[in-house]
Amino acid sequence: MNARDPGTNPDRADRLIAALGPASRPELDRALDVLAFILERLADADAPGLDAIDPGQPYSSKRTIGDHLDGR
Amino acid sequence: MAAELVDYTLAQLTAALRRRECSPTEVVVAYLDRIDRLDGELGTHVTVDADGAREAAGALESDMFRSGPLHGAPIAPKDLFATRGVRTTGGSKILAHWVPARDAATVARLRAAGAVVTGKLNTHEFAFGGTTQNPWHGGTRNPWDFGRVPGGSSGGSAAAIAASLTVASITTDTGGSSRIPAHCCGIAGLKPTHGCLSTDGVIPLSWTLDHVGLMARTVEDTALLYAALAPSDGWRRPAAPPSGDRPLSAVRIGLPAADFLADCEPEVRGALEEALRTLESLGARVVAVSLPDLRIAEGAQWAIITAEAAAFHRRWIRERPGDYGGDVLALLRAGALVGADEYLKAQQLRRTVAAGITQALREAELIFMPVMPVRAPPLDVAASASMPVNGVDTPMFTVFTGFCLYANLSGVPALAVPTGATGAELPVAFQLLAAPGCDDLLLEVGQAFERVQPQQRPRSTHA
Numbered sequence: 001m002n003a004r005d006p007g008t009n010p011d012r013a014d015r016l017i018a019a020l021g022p023a024s025r026p027e028l029d030r031a032l033d034v035l036a037f038i039l040e041r042l043a044d045a046d047a048p049g050l051d052a053i054d055p056g057q058p059y060s061s062k063r064t065i066g067d068h069l070d071g072r
Numbered sequence: 073m074a075a076e077l078v079d080y081t082l083a084q085l086t087a088a089l090r091r092r093e094c095s096p097t098e099v100v101v102a103y104l105d106r107i108d109r110l111d112g113e114l115g116t117h118v119t120v121d122a123d124g125a126r127e128a129a130g131a132l133e134s135d136m137f138r139s140g141p142l143h144g145a146p147i148a149p150k151d152l153f154a155t156r157g158v159r160t161t162g163g164s165k166i167l168a169h170w171v172p173a174r175d176a177a178t179v180a181r182l183r184a185a186g187a188v189v190t191g192k193l194n195t196h197e198f199a200f201g202g203t204t205q206n207p208w209h210g211g212t213r214n215p216w217d218f219g220r221v222p223g224g225s226s227g228g229s230a231a232a233i234a235a236s237l238t239v240a241s242i243t244t245d246t247g248g249s250s251r252i253p254a255h256c257c258g259i260a261g262l263k264p265t266h267g268c269l270s271t272d273g274v275i276p277l278s279w280t281l282d283h284v285g286l287m288a289r290t291v292e293d294t295a296l297l298y299a300a301l302a303p304s305d306g307w308r309r310p311a312a313p314p315s316g317d318r319p320l321s322a323v324r325i326g327l328p329a330a331d332f333l334a335d336c337e338p339e340v341r342g343a344l345e346e347a348l349r350t351l352e353s354l355g356a357r358v359v360a361v362s363l364p365d366l367r368i369a370e371g372a373q374w375a376i377i378t379a380e381a382a383a384f385h386r387r388w389i390r391e392r393p394g395d396y397g398g399d400v401l402a403l404l405r406a407g408a409l410v411g412a413d414e415y416l417k418a419q420q421l422r423r424t425v426a427a428g429i430t431q432a433l434r435e436a437e438l439i440f441m442p443v444m445p446v447r448a449p450p451l452d453v454a455a456s457a458s459m460p461v462n463g464v465d466t467p468m469f470t471v472f473t474g475f476c477l478y479a480n481l482s483g484v485p486a487l488a489v490p491t492g493a494t495g496a497e498l499p500v501a502f503q504l505l506a507a508p509g510c511d512d513l514l515l516e517v518g519q520a521f522e523r524v525q526p527q528q529r530p531r532s533t534h535a
Contacts, residue, residue, distance in 0.1 A: 023393070023405065030398065033457070034406035037469060038378065041371025042414055045421050 077102040078236040082145055082293035085239055089144040096129035096144030100188055103146045107191070107237050113218070115210040116232035118151045120191040121158050128188045141300045143186035148238040150226050151192035151209075152199055153179050154273040162275040163195035163225075165208040165395045166388055176273025178242050178284050178301060185300040190238060194228025197400045199244055199277045200381060201225055202252055202472035203454045207397040211451070214256060215530040216498050220448040223256030223472075225249040229287050230257035234530055240288040240297050242269075246277045247373060248443070248476025250285030251488035251503055256448035258490045258499025258528060260294045260518065262286045265508045266483030268302055278380040280419075281373070281480045290527060291489055291518035298515060311513035318355030319520050325351060325504075326361030326436030332475060336445040337461060343491040343500035344442055347521070351440070354520055361435050364428035366474055368421055373477040374469065375418035378407030426482040429505070433484065438517060439505040442475050443488050447498040479505050487514040492525040499528065 023031070077099050080088060088094050104122050111117050125146065132144050154160050154172035161167050175183065183189065194212045196204050204227025205211040212227045214220040215235040222231040229241035230253030243250045245263040254261030262285060269284035276282055286301070288294045302308065314320055327333075327348070333341050352358060382389070382404050389396065389404050396404070410418075432439055445461050449471070453459050458467050479486035485508070488501040506514045 027398070027401070027405075030402035031405035031409070034374075034378065034402055035409050037467060038371060038374045038406065038410065039414070041367045042375060042417060042421070043371075044365075045368040045371065045417075 078106050080239070081289050082142075082239045082296055083290075086142060086145055086296070096132040096188060097126065099144055100125045100129040100146050100190065103190055103238065110235060111237060113213065114215060114231055114235055114237065115212045116194055116228045116235070116237055117148070117191045118161055118163065118194050118209045118228070119159055121155075121189065124158060125188050125190040128183075132186065132188070140185035141296065142182065145187050145239055146190040147182060147187040147240045147242070147297075148189065148191045148193050148229070148232060149176075149179055149182070150195050150199075150229050150241060150243045152195055152244055152275045153192075153242060154275075155179055155189060155192065158189070158192065160192065160275070161209065163197045163199070163206050163209060166392060167275070168208065172273070174273065177270035179273065181301050182242060193226070193232055193238070193241055196225035196227065196249075197397050198275065198381075198385070199225040199246065199249060200400045200403055202248075202468070203451075204228060204231075204253070205451065205455065214448050216258065216448065220450050220498070221256065221454045223253035223444075223448060225253075226261075226285065226287065227253045227256075230254055230259055230261070233257070233259050233287055233289055240286070240293055242297075242301070243285040243287050244271075244274060244277070245283045245285035245476075245480065246281045247377060247473040247480055250283075250287055251443050251476050251486060251501070252472055254287060254488035254490070255443035255499070255501035258501070258530065259287060259289050260291045260490065261488040261501075262294050262298060262511070262515070263479055263486045264298065264302065264511050265307075265485045268308075268485075268511065276380075276384055278377040279384075280380060281377055283480065291487070291515060291522050294487070295515040295519060298511060302511070307509050309507075309509040309512065311510065311516045313516055314354075314520050320351060320517060321355030321357075323356045323438060323517060324436040325356045325358050326432050326439045327358050328363045328432075328439065328441065329360045330363060330366070332442055332445075335462065336442050337447070339447060339498075340442060340445060340500050344502050347489075347491045347502050347525070348440060350525055351517075351521060354524065356517075358440075359436050361432040361439060362428070363432055363439070363478065364425045366470075369425050369477055369481060370470065370474065372418040372421040372425060373473070373481055375410050375414055376422065378403055379410040379415045379418075380407070382407030382410070422481045425478065429478055429482040429484055430507075433505070433507045437506065437510075437513065441478075441503050441505065443501045443503045444475065445471060447500060475503070479503075484508055485511040485514055487518050489518045489521055490527050492522070492527045
């Protein structure tokens with residue numbers, strides 16, 4: 001699957017059109033280029049264990065991130 | 073006299089105001105006159121609030137003893153901060169006519185400290201980009217070279233400070249937006265510890281990565297601004313001012329083993345190596361540190377920033393796509409396609425990146441990094457998808473934010489300091505990172521550096 005090419009990634013392209021309304025082919029390509037940049041880099045990393053983050057605790061306060069960085 | 077007033081640093085200006093060598097009205101009039109003469113070409117302001125500024129300055133004339141540390145200083149916020157009664161566009165068409173009923177929290181602190189808000193400064197549309205070439209409010213020029221970008225997204229702030237159209241600015245920094253323009257325009261830019269300055273009343277870009285930043289001509293000025301605005305509660309770790317012939321002898325500076333300097337164009341690398349030697353001459357000891365992999369950090373940063381931005385903009389990108397610039401619309405649409413699993417993986421990776429930065433900051437008090445691998449790019453180059461850096465085709469995302477995003481992902485404070493390299497036609501800055509809460513240490517070290525390395529100013533500011 002190539003995230004850059006809606007021809008080989010119809011699911012992404014369909015979702016884009018469904019979610020955001022029709023876009024021209026150049027506009028679609030531009031968005032998919034950005035997405036490819038992101039996904040290629042995410043794919044380079046193994047997902048950390050599920051304990052690596054509590055999804056209920058986003059980095060929404062200085063205490064959260066400060067405590068984390070202090071090892072607490 | 074008016075010309076001298078706009079040449080003052082914030083420290084010099086507030087001292088002159090305290091001594092009553094000049095009045096708030098004289099200062100504001102001098103700045104408004106300069107904006108009127110120069111900003112048509114520089115494009116730093118979205119809105120000039122001349123009447124409001126004169127009124128606020130007049131009120132300060134009779135309130136000398138009640139006002140705060142920024143008494144009478146004309147300071148313009150980036151146009152992402154809500155300002156009561158003054159339109160706040162976010163650099164957009166969509167909010168072009170929004171007039172908030174209240175001030176953002178940091179604007180309120182600014183006014184309470186005695187600053188006079190003179191206007192609102194240009195930004196990349198919704199702060200989502202590094203060039204500040206705004207399709208709705210015009211492009212901001214770099215005062216050092218009008219054919220180059222001022223950086224972004226706080227490019228209006230940086231150019232206005234470098235050209236003395238304001239003495240300082242409050243800005244934002246989600247992926248380097250206070251440090252990138254500081255590097256491009258030769259001024260200082262601070263991204264404080266995450267959460268230090270409130271983002272209340274700031275148009276969000278990415279709420280888990282957004283920071284309020286500070287920009288001023290010098291590190292000394294940035295420290296003055298920080299002292300006036302930052303709360304001094306328990307999490308802030310004070311730093312003693314360094315002193316003596318080798319004032320940084322207790323400081324270890326971590327140099328990333330990945331050799332980021334080798335990734336920079338020769339002019340940037342040379343300026344950074346010289347700056348590092350200067351820091352060593354002040355007593356700092358350079359040690360090697362390991363940082364998390366840049367590609368993984370980039371994946372996490374861009375997944376989070378685009379997905380969160382798309383969530384904020386979801387209705388508008390569906391209903392008003394024609395009211396966005398093409399570059400920002402592409403980023404938002406990409407963010408709408410980041411899956412929940414990918415977003416969560418990015419947040420997981422973010423935590424591993426933060427842990428890596430934490431480890432590095434156990435081995436050194438500071439981390440030394442470039443801000444960007446190149447000097448301010450030409451306008452046409454900055455608008456392209458990639459550019460050659462040392463012969464390697466490099467995505468513009470990486471050129472602008474690659475070295476800055478570590479501090480946003482981890483939340484640690486980071487300070488861009490101009491190298492002040494003599495004879496340079498374009499400025500270069502380095503950045504220092506410190507442990508959470510150690511913003512004061514950054515500012516002390518930055519000031520120690522600039523005491524022995526005077527800063528340059530762009531030729532256009534001599535107008």
